[in-house]
Amino acid sequence: MYDVGMTVFNGLAWAMATFLVAAGLTLIFGILHILNFAHGGFFMIGAYVSYTVMIALGGALPLWLYLIGAMVAGVVVGLLGWAVDMLVFRRLRDVDDAYSLIATYALLLLCGGVVQLIWGLNYLGVMPPPVLNSVIFLGDMFMPTYTIFIILCGVLVYVGLELFIAKSQTGRLIRVVAADPWMAQLLGLNVKRIYLFTVILSFALAGLAGGLLMPNQSLSPELGGIFLLQAFGVIILGGMGSIRGAFLAAIVLGLIESFGVYFFPQYPGIFFLLALAIILLIKPEGIMGREQTA
Amino acid sequence: MAYKMNRRGIVKGIAASTLAVPFINLRAATAQSGPIPIGVVTPLSGPVQLIGNFVRHGAEIGAAHVNDNGGINGRPIELVFRDSKANPNDASVAARELVGSGTNLQLGTISSAVALAMGPLLESEGGVVITTGAGTEKINHENYNPHVFRVGDSPVSRNAGLVRHIVESRPDLRKWGGIIPDHEYGRTTWKIFEATMRKAVPEMTGEEAEIAEPILVPYGSGDYRNYIAQAMRMDVQGIYTSVYGGDAVTLYQQAKPFGLFDKIDVLLDSANEFLVATAMGDQTPAHWSGFHWYYEANKGNPLSDDLYAKYVEATGDTYPMGWAAEAHAAVLAYAGAIEKAGSTETDDVIAGLKGLRFDSATGERHIRAEDNQAVKNAELAYIEPSSTAPAGFEVTDYVSLDGEKVVEPARPGQMLDTSNL
Incomplete structure (x- = not known):
């Protein structure tokens, strides 16, 4: 029982960490149909910005300052998204997909170069805020509070995005543009602005x-x-562009990876790829297909 | 048969000659006079650039040392840098181009895959390379090639030294486990660790060592929690790991809240030197790490003191790591070999390197003629978190083990035999 509980817990941790990265990736694909290779690069810049905020404020921070650091990272990278949309993505809308792949890959390389120039090559690291740097025991199970926090963050981001897309006025407009941008433009919607908003959000x-x-x-x-790679696997399996699909796919792949390591420890790291291949053979359109775009 | 020479023919001839120039071996022209070029083919970009930078600085300081002392038979060393990207293809292109342009003496290989690719390539091209951190045991065993030398410690001397030191200092520890990367280097290091531990514990204590199956972890993962949970289930007193670089930092960070390091008495880290400690600061778990060169262990050695001072002066970094010393030693080895051979020709330098004894930042080294493996001291340091040290950690103990006692017997062309470690 202890082993099953720990394996499920670790699988969920993998799933929610991956979903947090995949959420923006699937959103941008759902609306702009751009497979953004640079997403990992901007995730990395967010991590470095947050690190800089934490170090500037003294290192081991209380939870609320750590959250502010993460939000600052979100704002900074969101602004970078605005610049990327103006300079790059707008020029990619009417060209072949291959150009998008090359352009976003070039952006990924640029992100690596920028990080190297600003923060250098050395490995850096910080520990979670003290309140998240402990363990909760449940019987024989030991669950780090930071891992519980990440699982909760994944769920919160998923619920927030679902509510935003389904209930808010802007969310509805995003869905309209995702479904048929040409018709949305004919109806008088400012499609360019909705694209820009989506990129910034992503x-x-x-x-x-x-x-x-x-x-x-x-x-x-x-x-x-x-x-x-994990995030791409999750959005492919979930159905390209589907937030709900990405969330479910992250859980499925996280649990398969976790139980795979538990039962076959001599083959680490292959179960995610194996499961992805097998499930796509059975259901090539992904868990949610395309009907759930954004 | 009469040949008629016309303008078009002459132009074609000139063009063909011009195109062929880069492929003509220029070594003859540069062999006997002017600066001696030494190629440094090492990662200058990409994920391993951090290590490549140590190599670059070490080679530069080594070359400056030789040149400041009159060069080699009056000729200065000139370093020629190429980016290997730690990739066999890029490294092969660079190595071939260097040999073609007259730079037959090379160093800087830190990747095992590159080191293994260099042997056949340089044998056919007529060059020689000194590796400066490549960890595979194969280059002085089943893939031995006379054109590849290692001036650093073999994986056996590093890991066997680590084990023997721990067994001698903590004979009470009998139960061991391991967390190792799931690739060739990880499995090799584990094979050496396990074989040495199974031999050393009974020799020391008269009892058998209990060694659990190692936990294999994937390369470049962002999440090690499943593997840490496995490690938590092991009934062990000590853990050995050869997980490396950023993976090690992530693994250690994620293992800390689980309490893994509180559960064991000793953590043995094969090779991270200060990579983990500089990233984690006061959150670093206490551990023994193997080093190519630890400057405090060599204080008083003028070469070590000079290397440390010049490295700090050049970079501002007060924690230089051992790859710098291996590149430094490679330059000094070439200097010694060329002086001994009186020539920079490949075959002469190979002959000069074989059996060479030379001073380095870790003391005297000698290169075994049989398998081109250097015998040098194995250095280990115990790193602990500290609330008073500015960096958040400090070295509280270190040892430098006699290389002769920890290196394996030379067996070029044959697989590593762990029974005689």
Whole structure:
């Protein structure tokens, strides 16, 4: 029972950390149909910005200051999203997908270079705020509070995005543009502005994810690629562009990865890829298909 | 048969000659006079640039030392840098281009995959390389090639030294586990750790060591919690790990809240030197780490003191790591070999390197003629978190073990035999 509980707990931790990174990625794909390779790079910049805020404020911070640091990262990266939309994404809307891939990959390399120039090559790291740097025991199970916090953050971000897309006026407009941008323009909607808002929101989510996941993670210019493969796996399996799909896919893949490691420890790190391949063979359109875009 | 020369033919001939120039081996022209070029093929960009920078600084300081002391037979060393990106393809292109332009003597390899690719390449191209941190045991065993030398410690001397020191200082610890990266280097280091531990514990205590199955972890993961949970289930007193660089920092950070380091008596880290401690500061778990070169262990050695002072002066970084000393030693080894051979030709330098004894930042080293492996001291340091040290950690103990006692017997062309460690 202890082992099952710990395995589920660790699977959920993997799932929610990955979902936090994947949320912005799937949002931007759902609306702009751009597979943003640079997402990992902006996640990394968010982590570094948050690190800088934490160090500037003295290192071991109370929870509320840590959250402010993560939000600052979200705002900074959101503003970078605004610049990227103006300079890059607008030029990619009417060109072949291959150009988008090349352009966003170039942006990823640029992010690595910027990080190297500003923060250097050394590995950096900070621990979670003291209140999140403890363990809760449930019988024989030991659950780090920071991991519980990340699971809660993943759920909160998912619920917030679902409510925003489904209930808010802006969310409804985003869905309209995602479904048929041409018709939305004919109806008088400012599609360009909605695109811009979506990009800023997507980038802000990447920055926020970087800020939240930064403790318990080594910071280096390699960080941009570390969650990217997992996040792509999650949005592909979830159904490209579906937030709900990404959330469910993250849980499915997280649990498979976790139980895979538990039962077959001699083959670490392959269960996520194996599960992705098998599930896509059975259901190539992903868990939610395309009908749930954004 | 009469050949007719016309203008078009002459132009074609000139063009062909011009195109061929880069492929003509220029070594003959540079062999006997002027600066001696030494190629430094090391990662100058990409994920491993951090290590490549240590190599670059170490080589530069080594070359400056030789040049300040009159050069090699009056000729200065000139370093020629190329970016290997720690990738065998890029490294091969760079190495071939360097040999083609007259730079047959090279150093700077830190990746095992690159080191293994260099042997056949340089043998066919007529060059030689000294590795400066590549960890594979294969280069002086089954993949031995006379054109590849290692002036640093072999994985055996590093890991066997670590084990023997721990067994001697803590004979009460019999139950061991491991967390190792799931690739060739990780499995090699574990094989050495396990074999040495199974031999050393009974020798020391008369009792058998209990060693659990190692926990394999993937390379470049952002989440190690499942593996940490496995480690928490192990009934062990000590953990050995060869998880490396950023992966090690993430692993240690994530393991700390689980209480993994409170549960064990000793953490043995194969090779991170200060990589983990500089990232984690006062959150660093106390651990023994293997070092290529730890400057405090070599205080009083003029070469070490000079290397440390010049490195700090050049970078402002007060925690230089051992790759700098390996590159420094590689330059000094070339200097010694060229002086001994009286030539910079590849075959002469290979002959000069074989059996060479030379001074380095870790004291005297000698390169075994049989397998091109240097015998040098194995250095270990105990790093602990500190509330008073400015960096948040400090070295509270260190040892420098006699290389002759921890290096494996030379067996070029044959696989590592762990029974005689």
